[in-house]
Amino acid sequence: MAPAVKKLKVGILGCGAIGSRIAKSIYQELKDCCQLVGFYDCDPAKMTTLAKVLKKNNLKKRSLKELIHSCDLMVEAVNSAKTDEFIHKALSARRHVLAMSVGKLLDNSKLFATASKNRCQILIPSGAIAGLDALKAASLVHVERIILTSRKPINGFTQNDYLEKRKIYLSALTDETVLFDGSVKDAVKHFPQNINVAATLALASGMPQKIRVRIVTSPEYKINSHEIDIKGEFGHITTRAENVTCPDNPKTSWLAVLSAIQALKDFCSGARIGT
Ligand SMILES: NC(=O)c1ccc[n+]([C@@H]2O[C@H](COP(=O)([O-])OP(=O)(O)OC[C@H]3O[C@@H](n4cnc5c(N)ncnc54)[C@H](O)[C@@H]3O)[C@@H](O)[C@H]2O)c1
Known part of the structure; x- marks a missing residue:
């Protein structure tokens, strides 16, 4: 008889759009390699909803500490000012982390140092973009420019302080409008909910200073798109x-969620195709 495969014990921090979708995938696409051992969210209602959907009330954890203790790998899918602290706690406890809030990893060498010291990995999914594999290879030689142009419908930018301060009123826009043109650091600061892709590009290339980020909207846009130009x-x-x-959450790109699921699959199989 073939020996039973040891499954990766996965804990999920954040039961919002992404955390919940990954939890469901563990019972579907990832059932042969991963076991969901728990989830935690500071909003108990979110945990209850996920527990009902999965029919797994016993997987609700009472704290981040309990979650970290239960798993081999923590999926970080929260929108908190303390996200980097949560990731650090998991790495300090020698847990691997799949990080969705990639902007929080920028300029945070402490996290990578802790991962390296404790021999654990920080997995960064490719997210809603294409071409990270080629960018990484290209970065081995001289790169002149990297331009990311992110286009999103107007409703993707509501309640944004940066736009309000600059008196850019979304409801008044009639044409294609560049909302931002600048560095990765400023893009992440002013558009934190929108710009994980810029942070992912910065980390993959190791050249954040070479990246120009353009954020564009229009009343005509119906979908999100990301264009990358590297010379x-x-x-x-x-x-x-x-x-x-x-399909189950209109504010998240499906490809971003699929890339996280694939990153978990690759991690379990030991494969790193194209990364
Ligand atoms: N890498 C990518 O390509 C990519 C794509 C989309 C979103 N994201 C990022 O992934 C993260 C999650 O996105 P989402 O769409 O699932 O968000 P969401 O708002 O749907 O869910 C976030 C969850 O985090 C929970 N939370 C907030 N603070 C917490 C805390 N202190 N402790 C425990 N739980 C807490 C909230 O209650 C919520 O349920 C965000 O940071 C987002 O920017 C990354």
Whole structure:
């Protein structure tokens, strides 16, 4: 008889759009390699909803500590000012982390140092973009420019302090409008809910200073898209991902969630194809 495969014990921090979708995937696409051992959210109602959907009331954890203790790998899918602290706690306890809030990893060498010291991995899914594999390879030689142009419908930018301060009123826009044109650091600061892709590009290339981020909207836009233009000694690359939203949550790109599921699959199999 073949020996039983040891499944990766996965704990999920954050039972919102992404955390809940990944939890469901563990019972579907990932059932052969992963076991969901628990989930935690500071909003008890979110945990209750997920527990009902999964029919697993026993997987609700009472604290982050309890969650970390139960798993081999923690999926971080929260929207908190303390996200980097949560990731650090998991790494300090020698747990691998799949990080969705990639913006929180920028300029945070402490997290990577802790991961390295404790021999655990921080998995960063490719998210809603295409071409990270080529960008990483291209980064080995001289790169002249990296331009990310993110296009999103107007309702993706509501309640944004940066736009309010600049008196950019979304309801008054009639044409395609560039809302932001600047560095990754400023993009992440002013558009934290929208710009994990810029942070992912910065980490993959190791050259945040070379990246120009453009954020564009229009009343005509119906979907999110991300275009990447890279020029350097290797040649020229352009990629464009047009993303449909997650079937069970309209505010998240489906590809971003799928990339997290695939990253878990690769981690379990030991494969790193194209990364
Ligand atoms: N890497 C990518 O491609 C990508 C794509 C989309 C979203 N994201 C990021 O992933 C994260 C999750 O996104 P989402 O769409 O699931 O968000 P969401 O708002 O649907 O869910 C976030 C959950 O975190 C919980 N939470 C907040 N603070 C917490 C705390 N202190 N402790 C425990 N739980 C807490 C909330 O209650 C909520 O249920 C966000 O940071 C988002 O920016 C990344």
